[in-house]
Amino acid sequence: MQITSNFDSGNIHVVAAEQADNIQLEIKKDNQSEYFQWFHFKLHNLEHIEHTLSITNAAQSAYLEGWPGYQAVASYDREHWFRVPTEFDGQNLIIKFTPDYDSTYFAYFAPYSYERHQDLIHNAQLDIDCQLQVLGQTHDGRDISLLKIGEEGAGKKTIWLTARQHPGETMAEWFMEGFLDRLLDEDDGAARALLNKAVFYVVPNMNPDGSVRGHLRTNAVGVNLNREWDNPTLEKSPEVYFVREKMLETGVDMFLDIHGDEALPVNFVAGSEGIPSYNDKLKSLEEQFKKILLQITPEFQDEKGYEKDEPGKANLTLASNWVGEQFKCLSYTVEMPFKDNELLPDYSVGWSDNRSSLFGRDFLTAIYHVVDDLR
Incomplete structure (x- = not known):
């Protein structure tokens, strides 16, 4: 039996693996951080018998509420990821699985590799x-890449999207893949109309170092990028520093920051109700955007989500709050589940890479319906 995580976004420590029915594993912490929850590893065993894999430090992970009701994902070919029987006993995350083939990958969610990002x-x-x-380089020397889509022109809006500030939230880049695929489709009427009205600035992966290192939440030096937006530095958070500088250069009329939530089994958005400049105009735009999403996709809901900030009490270190306040614009954090979407459960794949991608495509329709009202 062999268990390894020595590959892009791999994360696991083997405690014991002598017997198939008692494999003990631990998730490794993000570098220079106490965060951990993302795992990604490969099991190779020629015996096609039931395996019991216990992640023994699950109870000490960053988001304990993420485990109840959660099912891990597995793949034989690294393309199709399916859910496998998983339970949390209060201490251990236990995966029971009988492989059909000799080698199986397991992960917290369908990985989005750095090579796929480059593609x-x-x-x-x-x-x-x-x-x-x-825009610049990360601590590990990787590019901070930005896609500019469309040409500036009189009256055109400036729309920004960022994803994977938290690298373990891979559904965010799957979302981006679907969004970009549709935005760049010359046969898509909504995309063509939008590019006549707006210029898009898209950062598909804000945290390439953390992604490759197999981190859940931080960059190479243990910094949570989504707590850096009020005062980023090259020493701690070059990713935010360079993106923010570009935003100040271009201006922002709308911003979406794409994430995943460990605990809530639904898709939702979090607005900027608590920023000092929040007003009736921003409230109307938020309500309009959510109403459109509710009309165009049953994958979205607005009943469950984060508690709204009290007026003037928003944390301006968060991207969506800082951008909303700085540019007085519609600014949302978009959250997708690591579990399933309880509104439309799929017991085979749960909330998945493909569903995240389709959800990204849906957002283009919603943007199309609000673009004329952004300024």
Whole structure:
């Protein structure tokens, strides 16, 4: 039996693996951080018998409420990911699985590799409307890549999307893949109409170092990027520093920051109700945007989500709050589940990479319906 995580976004420590019915594992912490929850590893065993894999430090992970009702994902080919029987006993996350083939990958959610990220941005640049820009480098020397889609013009809006500030939230880049695929589709009427009215600035992966390192929430030096937006530094958070500088250069009329939530089994958005400049105009835009999403996709809901901030009490270190206050614009955090969407459960795959991608495509329709009202 062999268990390894020595690959892109891999994360696991093997405690014991002598017997198939008593494999003991631990998730490794993000570098220079106490956060951990993301796991991604490969099991190779020629015996096609039931395996019991116990993640023994699950009770000490970052989001304990993420485990009840959660089912891990597995894959034989790294393309199709399916859910496997998983339970949390209060201490251990226990996966029971009988493999059909010799080698099986397991993960917290369908991974989005750095190589796929490179394919995404470099294929996008082939479109006549798209330009691939490099804003700077991360601590590990990786590019902070930005896709500019569309051309500036009189009266055109500026729309920004960012994803994977928290690298373990891979559904965010799957969302981006679907969004970009539709935005760059010359046969899509909504996409063509939007590019006549707006310029898009898209950062599909804000945290490439954390993604490759197998982190849940932080960059290479243990910094949570979504707590850096009021005062980012090159020493701690170059990713936010360079993106924010570009935003100050271009201006922002709308912003979406794409994330995943460990605990809530639904899709939802979190607005900027608590920023000092929040007013009736922003409230109307938020309500309009949510109403449109409710009309176009049953995957979205607005009953469950985060508690709204009290007036003037927003945490301006968060991206959506800082952007909303700085640019007085519609600014949302978009959250998707690690579990299933309880409104439309799929017991085979749960909330998945493909569903995240389709959800990203839906957002283009919603943006189309609000773009004229953004300013």
